[in-house]
Amino acid sequence: MEARLRAVLPDHDLVRLYEQMVLSREFEESCAEQYAKGHITGFLHLYSGQEAVAAGATAALHKDDYILSAYREHAQALVRGAEPKRVMSELFGKATGMCKGKGGSMHLFSAELNFMGGYAIVGGQLPIACGLAFSSRYRQEDRITACFFGDGAVNQGTFHESLNWARLWELPVLFICENNFYGIGTEVHRSSALPTVHKRTCGYDIPSEKVDGMDVLAVFKAVKYAAEKVRESGRPYFIEALTYRFRGHSMADPAKYRSAAEHEVWKARDPIPNYARRLLAEGIATEAQLAAIRDRCVALVAEAVSFAEASPWPAADEVWEDIYV
Amino acid sequence: MSEMTYRDALNLALREELRRDPSVVVWGEDVALYEGSFKVTRGLLAEFGEERIRDTPISENTIVGVAIGAAMGGLRPVAELMTVNFALLAMDQIVNHMAKIRSMFGGQASLPLVVRMPGGGGSQLAAQHSQSLESYFMHCPGIRVAYPATPADAKGLLKTAIRDPNPVIFLEHELLYNSKGEVPDDPEFTVPFGRAGILRAGTDVTIVAYARMAVLALQAAEALEKEAGISCEVVDLRTLNPLDAETFVASARKTGRAVVVEECWRSAGLGGDLAHRIHEACFDSLRAPVRRVAGLDVPMPYSRELEKLCIPQVESIAVAVRDVMTASV
Numbered sequence: 001m002e003a004r005l006r007a008v009l010p011d012h013d014l015v016r017l018y019e020q021m022v023l024s025r026e027f028e029e030s031c032a033e034q035y036a037k038g039h040i041t042g043f044l045h046l047y048s049g050q051e052a053v054a055a056g057a058t059a060a061l062h063k064d065d066y067i068l069s070a071y072r073e074h075a076q077a078l079v080r081g082a083e084p085k086r087v088m089s090e091l092f093g094k095a096t097g098m099c100k101g102k103g104g105s106m107h108l109f110s111a112e113l114n115f116m117g118g119y120a121i122v123g124g125q126l127p128i129a130c131g132l133a134f135s136s137r138y139r140q141e142d143r144i145t146a147c148f149f150g151d152g153a154v155n156q157g158t159f160h161e162s163l164n165w166a167r168l169w170e171l172p173v174l175f176i177c178e179n180n181f182y183g184i185g186t187e188v189h190r191s192s193a194l195p196t197v198h199k200r201t202c203g204y205d206i207p208s209e210k211v212d213g214m215d216v217l218a219v220f221k222a223v224k225y226a227a228e229k230v231r232e233s234g235r236p237y238f239i240e241a242l243t244y245r246f247r248g249h250s251m252a253d254p255a256k257y258r259s260a261a262e263h264e265v266w267k268a269r270d271p272i273p274n275y276a277r278r279l280l281a282e283g284i285a286t287e288a289q290l291a292a293i294r295d296r297c298v299a300l301v302a303e304a305v306s307f308a309e310a311s312p313w314p315a316a317d318e319v320w321e322d323i324y325v
Numbered sequence: 326m327s328e329m330t331y332r333d334a335l336n337l338a339l340r341e342e343l344r345r346d347p348s349v350v351v352w353g354e355d356v357a358l359y360e361g362s363f364k365v366t367r368g369l370l371a372e373f374g375e376e377r378i379r380d381t382p383i384s385e386n387t388i389v390g391v392a393i394g395a396a397m398g399g400l401r402p403v404a405e406l407m408t409v410n411f412a413l414l415a416m417d418q419i420v421n422h423m424a425k426i427r428s429m430f431g432g433q434a435s436l437p438l439v440v441r442m443p444g445g446g447g448s449q450l451a452a453q454h455s456q457s458l459e460s461y462f463m464h465c466p467g468i469r470v471a472y473p474a475t476p477a478d479a480k481g482l483l484k485t486a487i488r489d490p491n492p493v494i495f496l497e498h499e500l501l502y503n504s505k506g507e508v509p510d511d512p513e514f515t516v517p518f519g520r521a522g523i524l525r526a527g528t529d530v531t532i533v534a535y536a537r538m539a540v541l542a543l544q545a546a547e548a549l550e551k552e553a554g555i556s557c558e559v560v561d562l563r564t565l566n567p568l569d570a571e572t573f574v575a576s577a578r579k580t581g582r583a584v585v586v587e588e589c590w591r592s593a594g595l596g597g598d599l600a601h602r603i604h605e606a607c608f609d610s611l612r613a614p615v616r617r618v619a620g621l622d623v624p625m626p627y628s629r630e631l632e633k634l635c636i637p638q639v640e641s642i643a644v645a646v647r648d649v650m651t652a653s654v
Contacts, residue, residue: 139400165381
């Protein structure tokens with residue numbers, strides 16, 4: 001049975017979660033269009049379907065907490081507070097992008113927002129998250145590190161090395177595995193001897209739980225609890241969020257390895273309309289208010305595209321900048 | 326000045342920087358309680374305690390990755406990899422992460438960290454423990470690479486590496502740990518990156534080398550002076566990135582002849598790059614093509630008699646110098 005929303009958060013915050021998910025979805029769908037037009041090039045991995053994880057988890061963290069993610073990270077950056085226009089501009093490869101057009105889709109970063117980067121080597125961000133957590137503890141900061149990664153990362157050496165390390169050194173890291181069941185086209189049971197990812201942490205004495213990653217409130221509650229545990233104990237915690245990407249792995253992937261029936265089952269669990277229904281049912285927002293939010297997000301994304309289009313390319317001498325201090 | 330070994334000079338550099346800056350931390354396999362497999366970290370745990378001097382699991386990729394994260398978070402980690410051979414397990418964090426983070430995030434992060442590791446062959450440790458991988462690191466933009474030849478440089482370059490705002494691969498030669506030399510006592514003594522040293526001035530031929538190869542080149546130069554009256558100028562690179570091409574190119578222009586010595590494999594080895602820089606910059610001044618002395622292109626054999634064929638020796642450097650003296654363009 002679903003918890004009553006109002007028992008978890010005040011109305012304003014509940015509506016905000018909706019807005020963040022809608023913004024993420026609109027942004028991603030706009031990216032697909034811009035990719036088709038040739039404005040966004042290179043790799044593009046879209047997050048549509050997984051919005052409840054980024055929105056719910058980020059809302060449960062403090063602003064000082066560090067966040068790291070993989071290469072499907074536009075939504076994580078947006079819900080953390082990145083300006084849509086600076087993210088879009090980065091994807092266009094323009095000088096006004098949040099990384100000056102040098103990172104692109106897979107390498108968003110904002111020191112100001114404590115968003116410590118999108119990383120494109122599967123599992124590469126886990127040791128870095130441990131290091132950030134060590135620095136916080138060493139400097140006696142009230143700060144934890146949340147590290148997102150996909151189910152594809154759990155068979156990398158860095159996954160096992162980092163879980164062992166985080167527990168051994170007692171580091172305040174919250175590991176969040178977004179299990180969307182596929183590493184590109186390989187389903188998790190075809191790559192993992194134990195496909196129930198969160199159970200793997202018993203080998204490292206790290207408490208873990210799984211959560212419905214299509215339910216933004218469930219993610220929020222689980223991450224809130226876990227983050228408090230990490231903050232109090234100074235030790236790692238592990239969350240597996242079960243979710244689904246509605247699109248292929250990247251724009252190059254038509255996702256033919258998944259059946260239409262499976263896709264339909266998950267589409268019916270789309271986190272955005274389901275959450276909208278709950279907001280309406282509890283009288284937290286009206287149809288008109290939700291429509292206004294959608295319009296606002298659409299406008300914000302359109303503005304981001306215009307900004308990116310109008311932005312200049314990086315100057316040629318930028319090619320030698322930002323390599324060494 | 327005090328006479329001390331290369332090992333003790335490194336130890337002193339770590340000690341001084343740990344005292345000077347509380348954000349310096351040291352970790353690696355067996356560096357704390359065991360005091361380092363080559364004893365470079367001797368006494369550090371006792372002086373600085375467990376939060377700053379830490380043993381790690383045998384997880385090389387993560388040793389580097391955790392240091393990267395800690396550097397992003399404002400610390401100055403000095404991570405030790407037990408040998409350069411094990412750095413191959415950490416190449417993902419070194420090449421894909423450490424070297425890229427500043428650039429791919431548009432200059433928003435800096436990584437003031439050092440990854441120390443002993444390298445080189447000559448101790449009959451066979452194929453998996455005798456490699457010279459300096460060209461691998463030099464090939465990759467985004468990281469600094471230092472490789473000292475003398476105890477004074479070991480101290481001065483390591484201190485510079487720790488204070489540098491960029492990620493540094495700091496190579497130490499296993500056969501130099503016991504070598505002795507005069508080392509400045511001043512805790513503010515440092516050796517800048519990107520400035521090659523002239524170990525010996527000369528007029529007939531320039532020998533460009535680094536680390537143990539520079540030590541052997543110096544011995545060869547002394548023998549050649551005595552035996553054949555050949556005057557060699559020996560240039561020690563000190564750092565491979567930044568590379569002080571200006572100094573060795575100027576020397577080669579002056580002498581008109583050059584020999585480049587590297588311990589790594591000849592194929593795609595750094596010596597090819599150095600030789601090319603000389604050819605390109607002062608072709609008209611050269612009286613002979615630049616000669617290379619390099620490691621043999623084979624996995625290192627264990628047997629003493631075979632191993633010595635694979636690593637440049639004083640004699641092979643001397644042969645190359647005599648050769649370049651008689652050759653002409």
